[in-house]
Amino acid sequence: MHTPRATDSPQDRFQELLERHRRIILKVASTYCRDAEDRRDLTQEISVQLWRSFPRYDEERSFSTWMYRIALNVAISYARGAGHRARHAVPLDESADGPADERAAVPESDPRVQALHRVIDQLDPLNRALALLYLEERSYREIAEVLGITETNVATKIHRLKQRIRTGFAAAEPR
């Protein structure tokens, strides 16, 4: 929950909250966009939508939940949007940050990160959102609140996701 100072303008408060939670935006953007330029565009798109929705934000409620909802809604719509974006929307097979040319020169060397990329690449946009929230170690309750499904459904889906990941890893292991 955010406690505003009396002297803060809405934009100051928003910028402060954005800075404090920017990691959420960056994680969401890197989960849905492969291309560095698209990722940057999506980061901006999410931030602009957050700012537009900010006047309706209820400060009694969790800022991160509110932010996750908007960021994921914008990211899924963005990834499903224009054709050029769809071509790049196979996320996370590069590092989540850094300039594109730099990434191209230094391919991801960590096999665990490579495996993570493979797993996320195979998921549809909604399950990708679920995986992101699970990996961010959000509670089932918060995941349910962000996605708009029941906690029981979250538990079932995470159980399936874990099975799918295990199967995927087992198939990828060298014999």
Next chain:
Amino acid sequence: MELDDLKTAWRELDRKLDDNRALNLQVFRELKLDKTRSALRQLAAGPLAELLLNGLGLLLLGSFLADHFETAKYAIPALVLHAAVLLLLAADLRQLVRIARIDWAAPVVQIQRDLAELRAARIRTTQLTLLFAPLLWTPLVIVAAKGLLGFDLYLLGPAYIAWNIAFGLAVIPLGLWAARRLAGRLSPNFLQRLADDVAGRSLATALGHLEEIARFEDER
């Protein structure tokens, strides 16, 4: 490799985000919160442009009808066109209201369903408009010839009118056939979108998204 390793990998990505703190801060510093060219804002651009165009059409037809209301041979085709434009105008208005009601802070499944339904509705409207537009060809040429040139098309004889109707009817299956052949093959985006809309390809994609959402909501 186990799930714990996956979480470790996720934390590794987190660490990299921190390493690039300066770069990330730059992204936010350059952020223009009041930027007008937002891709999401463009959701309303299409229906808004159509609304204006259809509004203009309605005004012109209204004026034509007022002048020729007592002459059935002009009033009937104008009324047919008027009804078609009114239907389109209502569809545009409905879409704009739905777009304005989108609350991006609502739960993900709900908003994605709303967006997919909105997209399906829009594609159906485009599909129906393009498919049935040739049927309106005959009333349109009668009204346009009289309204713009002061020419009575009926003077060309019933055969001419019959040929126009036949042409309109023939264009429908021809257009459908061409759209199916061209869907997925055109390069300019808007032409590609039109061909995909008429061929039902875009609708299938939108319905696919709706099915995906329904599966996601399914508790089994």
